[in-house]
Amino acid sequence: MNSILNKGKETHTLSLSEIIELLNSDGVELYKAADEVRKKYVGDEVHLRALIEFTNICKNTCMYCGIRSANNNIQRYRLSKTEIIELAKQGIDIGFKTIVLQGGEDSYFNKDLMCEIISEIKSLGDVALTLSIGERSLDDYRAFKLAGADRYLLRIETTDENLYKNMHPGMNFENRKRCLYDLKSLGFETGTGCLIGLPNQTIESIAKDILFFKELDADMIGVGPFIPHPDTPLADNKIGSFSLALKVMAITRLLLPNINIPATTAMETICKDGRKMALECGANVFMPNITDYSSAHKYEIYPNKAGINGTKKNVFSEIEKSLNSINRTIGKDKGFKKAIE
Numbered sequence: 001m002n003s004i005l006n007k008g009k010e011t012h013t014l015s016l017s018e019i020i021e022l023l024n025s026d027g028v029e030l031y032k033a034a035d036e037v038r039k040k041y042v043g044d045e046v047h048l049r050a051l052i053e054f055t056n057i058c059k060n061t062c063m064y065c066g067i068r069s070a071n072n073n074i075q076r077y078r079l080s081k082t083e084i085i086e087l088a089k090q091g092i093d094i095g096f097k098t099i100v101l102q103g104g105e106d107s108y109f110n111k112d113l114m115c116e117i118i119s120e121i122k123s124l125g126d127v128a129l130t131l132s133i134g135e136r137s138l139d140d141y142r143a144f145k146l147a148g149a150d151r152y153l154l155r156i157e158t159t160d161e162n163l164y165k166n167m168h169p170g171m172n173f174e175n176r177k178r179c180l181y182d183l184k185s186l187g188f189e190t191g192t193g194c195l196i197g198l199p200n201q202t203i204e205s206i207a208k209d210i211l212f213f214k215e216l217d218a219d220m221i222g223v224g225p226f227i228p229h230p231d232t233p234l235a236d237n238k239i240g241s242f243s244l245a246l247k248v249m250a251i252t253r254l255l256l257p258n259i260n261i262p263a264t265t266a267m268e269t270i271c272k273d274g275r276k277m278a279l280e281c282g283a284n285v286f287m288p289n290i291t292d293y294s295s296a297h298k299y300e301i302y303p304n305k306a307g308i309n310g311t312k313k314n315v316f317s318e319i320e321k322s323l324n325s326i327n328r329t330i331g332k333d334k335g336f337k338k339a340i341e
């Protein structure tokens, strides 16, 4: 166990069987190692990313997701270009250095409209822009990059092809991978990640997810437990394990020591102080939701989603207080991936 952790800390490589051993451990030593590596490579700053959930309209029918197109029990919304830009402006005005635009796969936001939104937000100030709007063509991704987008989030969700197929009707695993490699090749800081606790997901397949993160050379990794949503086919399935998600995050920190890893909302949702715990087990990013409450509570990918922070002036001081309580500070710059010194 200790020799595996030392190898992870020093070489940032682990074999499949070593990862499986860590996933089956109680996690205590692993968390300590991940916290050390986090401190050494990315320091004590926590980068904030202001999240705007701008549309919950989605053409896909992912089995776990509350905004799947087959869910008729949800009020759909789509913010206008003006509303999106106004929210971004409020976020920038209160001090956020990154804006994240996240939405369902909504074809209303075509290439040209997205490019207008991207360049207008980028012209508002010295801010990084992250997109999380799903699978698109290489041509679209290229246009988004040229318009000024800096980062892109697209979780692979699972690398188990059979499970991927069962969870994503009508979607294609190869295309998802194609998107990720296209994003990397275009120079986006590329984020991916996986869900923990999908039905029939094995420890071995989760270990392979982690090796995939390394193979892609991901710049950001988001990991969260699966949370059953009542209006989905997986309503009666078990909730994912918090500690398993934490272990996946911690191992990812060992293998990709300098990347950005968020303490995810799903972790906070299923465990009180889950976000703080994540920050002490490898995470260094926090993504407050600044979408207006009236829309944000409709962006229910899973029930009881934690924390809608809004754009009130005191958002920063509240977050700062909470971070200071674990000896961490708010990042002062845009928080791009740090080079390995």
Ligand code: 5AD
Pocket: 064, 065, 066, 155, 157, 194, 195, 224, 225, 226, 227, 228, 229, 266, 301, 302
């Ligand atoms: N539980 C947890 N996470 C979910 N996501 C979608 N639905 C759920 C759920 N029921 C995650 C997916 C997606 C991200 C935006 O939210 O991993 O990539």
